[in-house]
Amino acid sequence: METPGIFWGVISWMIVWAVLGSIITRRSYLKRDLDTSNATFVGAMMGAAAGPVGLVPLWMRTPELTKLLIVLPAIGAVTLIAAAFAFADPSNNCVSNGSFVASQITNGIIIGIIYGFMALGLTLIFSILGVVSFAHGEFYMVGGMLVYYITVVWFPGVSPLIGVLGSCSIAFLVGAVFERMFLTPMYKGKIDRPVEYGILVTFGLAFTIQYFVQALAGANPVKARRFFDFPRLRLPSADDAWLLKTSRGNLTLFDTISISNPRFVAAVVCILVLLSLLYFLHRTWTGKALRAVSLDREAAAIAGINPDRMNMLAFALGGMIAALAGSLLVQAFSWLPQVGNIPAMRSFVIVVLGGLGSLPGAFFGGIIVGLVEAAGTGCIPNPQKAASYIPAYGMVVLTLTLLLRPTGLFGRRFASGTHGKF
Amino acid sequence: MKKTGLLLAAAVLGLSALSTGANAADCEIKIGGIAPLSAPGTVVGGEAMRDAMLIAEEDINRAGGILKCDLKVVIADSEGLPEKAVAIMEKLITQDGVVAVGGGYHSSVGVASKDVADSRGIPVVFAETWNDTITGDKQKYIFRIAPLSSWASSTIWKHALELPVKKVAILTENTDYGIPAAEETTKGLNSGNIEVVTFSVDIGTQDYAGIVERIKAGNPDMIIVLATGEAGYNFTQQAADAGIGPQDIIFHAGQVSLESKAYWENVPDGNYAFVQRIGVPENLFNDKAKAFAKVYKERTGKDAVESYAMEAYDSIAILAQAINEAGSTDGDKIVAALENIDHDGTLGRIYFPYGTKKDPSADSKGDEWWHQWPDPALTVIQYQEEGQSSVNSPIVFPDAYKTGDPVIVKK
Numbered sequence: 001m002e003t004p005g006i007f008w009g010v011i012s013w014m015i016v017w018a019v020l021g022s023i024i025t026r027r028s029y030l031k032r033d034l035d036t037s038n039a040t041f042v043g044a045m046m047g048a049a050a051g052p053v054g055l056v057p058l059w060m061r062t063p064e065l066t067k068l069l070i071v072l073p074a075i076g077a078v079t080l081i082a083a084a085f086a087f088a089d090p091s092n093n094c095v096s097n098g099s100f101v102a103s104q105i106t107n108g109i110i111i112g113i114i115y116g117f118m119a120l121g122l123t124l125i126f127s128i129l130g131v132v133s134f135a136h137g138e139f140y141m142v143g144g145m146l147v148y149y150i151t152v153v154w155f156p157g158v159s160p161l162i163g164v165l166g167s168c169s170i171a172f173l174v175g176a177v178f179e180r181m182f183l184t185p186m187y188k189g190k191i192d193r194p195v196e197y198g199i200l201v202t203f204g205l206a207f208t209i210q211y212f213v214q215a216l217a218g219a220n221p222v223k224a225r226r227f228f229d230f231p232r233l234r235l236p237s238a239d240d241a242w243l244l245k246t247s248r249g250n251l252t253l254f255d256t257i258s259i260s261n262p263r264f265v266a267a268v269v270c271i272l273v274l275l276s277l278l279y280f281l282h283r284t285w286t287g288k289a290l291r292a293v294s295l296d297r298e299a300a301a302i303a304g305i306n307p308d309r310m311n312m313l314a315f316a317l318g319g320m321i322a323a324l325a326g327s328l329l330v331q332a333f334s335w336l337p338q339v340g341n342i343p344a345m346r347s348f349v350i351v352v353l354g355g356l357g358s359l360p361g362a363f364f365g366g367i368i369v370g371l372v373e374a375a376g377t378g379c380i381p382n383p384q385k386a387a388s389y390i391p392a393y394g395m396v397v398l399t400l401t402l403l404l405r406p407t408g409l410f411g412r413r414f415a416s417g418t419h420g421k422f
Numbered sequence: 423m424k425k426t427g428l429l430l431a432a433a434v435l436g437l438s439a440l441s442t443g444a445n446a447a448d449c450e451i452k453i454g455g456i457a458p459l460s461a462p463g464t465v466v467g468g469e470a471m472r473d474a475m476l477i478a479e480e481d482i483n484r485a486g487g488i489l490k491c492d493l494k495v496v497i498a499d500s501e502g503l504p505e506k507a508v509a510i511m512e513k514l515i516t517q518d519g520v521v522a523v524g525g526g527y528h529s530s531v532g533v534a535s536k537d538v539a540d541s542r543g544i545p546v547v548f549a550e551t552w553n554d555t556i557t558g559d560k561q562k563y564i565f566r567i568a569p570l571s572s573w574a575s576s577t578i579w580k581h582a583l584e585l586p587v588k589k590v591a592i593l594t595e596n597t598d599y600g601i602p603a604a605e606e607t608t609k610g611l612n613s614g615n616i617e618v619v620t621f622s623v624d625i626g627t628q629d630y631a632g633i634v635e636r637i638k639a640g641n642p643d644m645i646i647v648l649a650t651g652e653a654g655y656n657f658t659q660q661a662a663d664a665g666i667g668p669q670d671i672i673f674h675a676g677q678v679s680l681e682s683k684a685y686w687e688n689v690p691d692g693n694y695a696f697v698q699r700i701g702v703p704e705n706l707f708n709d710k711a712k713a714f715a716k717v718y719k720e721r722t723g724k725d726a727v728e729s730y731a732m733e734a735y736d737s738i739a740i741l742a743q744a745i746n747e748a749g750s751t752d753g754d755k756i757v758a759a760l761e762n763i764d765h766d767g768t769l770g771r772i773y774f775p776y777g778t779k780k781d782p783s784a785d786s787k788g789d790e791w792w793h794q795w796p797d798p799a800l801t802v803i804q805y806q807e808e809g810q811s812s813v814n815s816p817i818v819f820p821d822a823y824k825t826g827d828p829v830i831v832k833k
Binding site for chain 1: 459460461462465466595619620621622623624626627628629630631632633635636638639651652655656662663664665684687688690766780794
């Protein structure tokens with residue numbers, strides 16, 4: 001960074017006004033007996049983005065905190081940080097190299113979609129069962145491992161589609177059987193401390209799966225081949241392929257953005273499955289029943305829905321989603337029995353960031369974490385530190401979000417009866 | 423009745439005849455064998471070392487054992503983690519009752535566990551831990567047959583100086599191996615006016631897309647990977663996907679790439695990668711190395727012997743010889759024997775010229791040469807055909823061992 005004084009000066013200014021804004025704005029709204037659920041967040045963002053110019057009218061008029069008033073100051077704060085960074089370090093790739101920025105954003109969104117997709121399974125389980133599944137990373141690992149074994153070891157040459165379908169089916173089955181055997185007792189009043197039991201029993205499942213796979217498959221890294229090669233394309237013409245150029249393992253858009261084949265395939269499949277899942281949840285009876293159970297278990301039962309069956313379906317679906325993410329990424333990453341540890345941790349961060357139990361929150365939380373990781377890796381001037389802090393970027397965003405909005409970005413105000421007291 | 427008695431006597435005689443091959447069953451001497459057998463450690467390396475140390479155990483017992491007792495190698499999984507290393511060293515010494523320890527792959531494991539062994543007076547011969555401070559702390563009970571990190575790094579940068587390279591990107595891991603190795607490599611490359619940018623990552627990082635893009639934007643002529651375990655595979659393949667892999671620019675892959683089968687499975691686009699190798703090429707193997715290689719290949723189904731497997735084998739064999747020469751399992755006596763040892767190992771003649779008898783400073787050497795074997799051969803090979811075994815790949819550096827010319831890919 002050429003002139004760090006500019007950057008840190010602006011950041012200090014933003015922090016001071018954000019802290020003041022968050023405290024005083026909440027008090028102003030509380031004093032007038034108004035809804036304070038977004039006051040801390042809006043106050044902090046307004047303070048960071050506009051300082052006293054934005055805060056004084058907010059404190060005086062205390063307007064209704066609409067979505068626009070929530071989103072605009074946040075965008076303003078991010079823009080101000082970016083501008084300060086650009087002034088302080090004009091030669092940084094993130095400032096001076098447009099194609100680099102485009103590539104980082106694309107990579108961030110693509111990996112974010114995959115992160116979000118995996119977190120979706122976790123939040124689905126939490127919203128229906130109220131259990132945080134600590135075995136989520138193991139379902140992810142098993143998904144990839146099964147695709148490797150089906151397509152490389154057991155039936156070499158078989159279509160990867162069969163591998164993915166087989167892997168998802170097995171994960172679904174394991175999830176369903178586990179839920180019926182170990183989690184159903186929680187809802188039958190057979191367990192004294194169901195919350196602790198849920199944590200411990202899923203931890204147990206995680207260890208069992210991980211060490212079972214290690215005993216069977218060993219701990220050497222394995223990897224599935226690319227599911228398919230890109231056809232050779234040159235658009236608009238072979239001589240001047242400025243729009244799209246593909247090789248077997250890569251595609252290049254606008255001569256600048258490069259996306260590897262495995263990531264592209266994984267992201268596209270995740271989007272398709274996400275759309276199917278949304279259709280299933282919003283347009284089918286079973287999906288609506290699942291949502292009904294997540295809103296009010298007893299009311300759903302009165303309406304003729306079997307909550308136990310929905311629990312089983314939710315856990316199996318959640319596990320299958322994680323397994324699908326693993327199935328798609330085993331062609332991109334080397335696979336080990338411990339491969340699920342970091343993605344599971346990241347999923348917890350995303351789920352809390354997006355708001356526990358919120359499906360859109362999980363998805364957008366994933367994209368935010370993906371983008372923040374890409375920005376941190378690409379923009380931090382010291383390359384040695386930029387890559388070292390990858391696991392920390394998501395945690396920083398999570399901490400800030402929880403400070404300003406304890407329910408997470410899309411968290412329900414009255415979820416679990418504890419959020420949004422005011 | 424008489425017949426039964428005769429049969430019993432014959433059976434007893436037969437059993438005692440059969441048992442003459444074994445050593446006294448009621449005395450067993452235990453030596454610890456440390457290896458990473460779970461992630462985030464380098465499991466491919468750890469399994470190779472474990473297999474080699476168990477072969478050493480068999481060979482030593484077949485040759486009469488230690489002090490006429492059976493040798494038992496107690497394998498301990500370090501997971502490549504320093505905190506785990508401390509715990510297993512404590513366990514090996516206090517619960518398993520080992521009299522010495524061999525093996526060790528990750529430098530961080532060596533750095534963390536050596537103090538435990540030294541404070542308890544248990545001699546250790548580290549097999550594959552490179553960090554200079556492991557011997558540089560001049561601890562009485564700590565020995566090493568792996569090359570020094572500074573020395574191993576010099577092979578890489580000296581090789582790079584021979585190549586058409588002006589800018590290098592290094593990917594290293596945040597460990598006691600990776601950080602000093604990157605610093606030493608940078609220093610060497612800078613001495614040849616080569617610009618260096620270093621990226622360090624946590625061990626176990628999977629997704630390198632952001633780093634790969636950043637390296638690509640920097641437009642280097644060469645990439646050097648100093649990351650162990652599957653991190654090396656992940657980065658190399660992701661770089662290849664992005665068009666800066668071994669087939670696109672000069673690429674020195676991590677040492678784990680010597681595991682040819684795992685390498686080609688995990689890095690299918692990894693042809694033309696350079697890889698550092700310790701030990702002489704197979705055509706220069708001594709008799710002991712040839713005998714070990716034969717058993718090792720049969721046992722593991724591999725077509726090559728990795729250098730760390732040979733180091734692990736030698737670390738156990740040298741301790742066995744030292745105990746025999748000391749005539750005791752007392753730590754101080756074993757150290758005295760090790761300081762005077764002349765071991766005919768698979769890697770060659772192993773000895774420790776510096777220690778309590780002669781300080782490294784007497785020959786103007788740094789402290790890191792304390793209890794350090796000075797002669798491991800360091801070479802650089804290059805994969806030149808897809809699916810090629812690392813053993814059949816030509817050695818391209820240094821000239822003393824060269825068996826082929828390097829293929830320099832064009833950017």
